[in-house]
Amino acid sequence: MNAENRYPVTASLFMLREIKHRQERVNRGYQLLKRKAEALRIKGRQAAAELAATQGVLGHTLREAYISLAAVKFTNGESNAMVLENIGEAQVRVQRISENISGVSTVSLQAIEDPTASDSLRYAGLGAGGHRTSEAKRAFREAVRILIKFASLRNTCILLDEAIKSTLRKVNGIEKVIMPKLHNTETYILMEMDEREREEFHRLKMVKAKKVRTQALTTCRQEMSALATIDEGAISDSQPFDDPFKQSIECLTAYLNPCHTALSSSRTESSGDYKPACLPHNWDDDDLLF
Template sequence: MNTENRYPVTASLFMLREIKNRQEKVNRGHQLLKRKAEALRLRGRQATTELAAIQGILGNTLREAYISLAAVKFTNGESNALVLENIGEAQIRVQRVPENISGVPTASLQIIEDMTVNDSLRYAGLGAGGHRTAETKKTFKKAIELLIKFASLRNTCLLLDQAVKSTLRKVNGIEKVIMPKLRNTESYILTEMDEREREELYRLKMVKAKKNFSQTLSKIKSAKKSVCDNSIVPPASPKESFESLAKIWPCTLMSSTTVSAGDFKPVCYPHNWEDEDLLF
């Protein structure tokens, strides 16, 4: 197996347990990240819908405000110098309120209207065009409120878009890199452990076969020694010698004998005997 697609670990039960625990944690984190991405997408779609609605209203409001401003200029003449000279404290202020959307820190802009501040232009238009001046002030006030909401929603949409992209990168990294590596590592450990088990079984079989062979060899040597001790009285015939030999080495390949023309010939000879083991 390619070592680039798995983690460099040793094949053991401890590492197999660790890999399985890591897989469980990675799967849990993967599910949580997917849920976070879905929640951020839902909140982003809501913010985008509100932003599109406010953008449409803001265009009409700004158009009406500048049309009313042109009407005031037509009625009262140029009043920019008067407005600039009488600038005081702002009646509308903006407060930054932190929010947390599915673990993503964002900030919304809240409008605070201070009614205690004196309006320096409250008597503007008393000579002529006072009604149009009041309408212009209301229209621009509404446009400012819409601009603040628009800026707040736009900032939220940008932050949520970046958060969704980073979360999806994490999800794809887990799916394409981390999880395949963990699966390959687990299969590698299982394969190595199976191979070691087969090797151990084969080794035990060879040890047992060698032990049985040594026991059989010791029995044959002891039997040969007893035959040599009893070789003073020879057997009466080749058939009796063959029967005594069959008692020493029982062989499945050996069957009944036939005697033709006075010669003893077995049907099959033990092919696995060495020359020093033959007694005839």
């Protein structure tokens, strides 16, 4: 397994439990981020729809306000200089209201009229065109309110768009980078632990086989010592004499090296190339440890 696609850890039960706990935490965070992104998308779509409606109303309101201003200019003449000279306190103020949308801090703007502010142009148009002047003032005041609402919605849409992009980057990073690395790390640890278990099982089998060979050698030596103590005169002359030392060596050689017996038997075959039959040592079920 490529080491770049996993974390550099040691294969142990402790690290396996740690990786599984980390996977659980990552999955929980991944689900929470997906829910957050979905909530931000819903709120962003609502804000975008409201922004589009407000933009349409703003265009109509500004058109009506400038038509009223043109009527005032037609009735009273040019009044820009008089307005600029009588600027006082603002009657419409903007209030910032902090909002929290699924963990994203946004600022909402709200228009508030200040009744204590003095209106220096409240008597404008008394001589002529007072009705047109009042209509123009109301139209532009309504336009200011809609502009503040439009600015608030546009700011909210921009912040939500940035938050959605950031959240989706986190979600994609967890899904495409972190989760595959954790999965590959868990697979690597399991493979290493299985390999160690197989090596340990093979080692125990070799130890068991060595013990069996040692026991067989001890048994053959005991038989050799027992046969050597037999009185040679007790053996009948009619029976052929068999060397006990030779029989014991042949027994031990056949048990410990079965290939030797197969090789000696194969040499009696027909002339030509021959292949010595070397059968593997077959353990019985009792010889296995597990």
